[in-house]
Amino acid sequence: MTAPVTDNAVLKLLNVESAYGPIKAIRGVSLQVRRGEIATVLGSNGAGKTTILKTISGIIDPRKGSIEFKGEDITAQDPALIVQRGLMHVPEGREVFPLLSVRDNLLMGAYTRSDRDGVARDMELVFNYFPILRDRAAQDAGLLSGGQQQMLAISRALMANPDLILLDEPSLGLSPKLTKEIFEIVVRINRERGTTILLVEQNANMALNASDYGYVLENGRIVMEDTCARLREKDDIKEFYLGMKEAGVRADRRWKKKKTWR
Secondary structure, eight states, X not given: OOOOOOTTEEEEEEEEEEEETTEXXXXXXXXXXXXXXXXXXXXXXXXXXXXXXXXXXXXXXXXXXEEEETTEEOTTOOHHHHHHTTEEEEOTTOOOOTTSBHHHHHHHHTTTOOOHHHHHHHHHHXXXXXXXXXXXXXXXXXXXXXXXXXXXXXXXXXXXXXXXXXXXXXXXXXXXXXHHHHHHHHHHHHXXXXXXXXEEOSOHHHHHHHOSEEEEEETTEEEEEEEHHHHTTOHHHHHHTTOOHHHXXXXXXXXXXXXXXX
């Protein structure tokens, strides 16, 4: 199933290609994220998931194709301008400012804003989502645990009051308990604030349960897309991403017969 083109899409990629030197990382990727939804991109290591996010946020310039955000072309724009338009990128590995306090990290997320009252309200909001950050507000971010740093990275993005958050591997290096907690907050942020989220995640079960629509990336290409409810029922997804054995037998037979995704 291919997502119908809709005027409700806050983000659209059309035939986007990006590369590292001579090596193509993504090949003709087209996708869209509708306003107010959580969309996810699934794929193995090296499939090109992180490259998609870096291309959207302007860290990597695409060699081909176009990127549209809120109806405006942002293809290869300066990352600072993209942030000002309301798009925030939470990178893989968190990348907090380790020598700044938790509070100063949060204020860095709001650097494009001039509404002091709004910044103060959003600071209180993120403390309500992640109470441990209130307790550690004066502590250097580099002294936080990995899970706390992930909470800080998400909160820093929220401080910009964005329309869209690109969230790269939020469960990386975290315990199952912390992963569950962070995903629950991500869903709350989406439902309560209406923040649109494009999620890249290797924990396919968590991603599919949290998201509305999903794309499967193989070798830099989108090979499957559908609502997450439908993707969870596909044998290929059950076998290759959810580890379900019975589905795997059927998927393996189809794979050998067709040599391709159905």
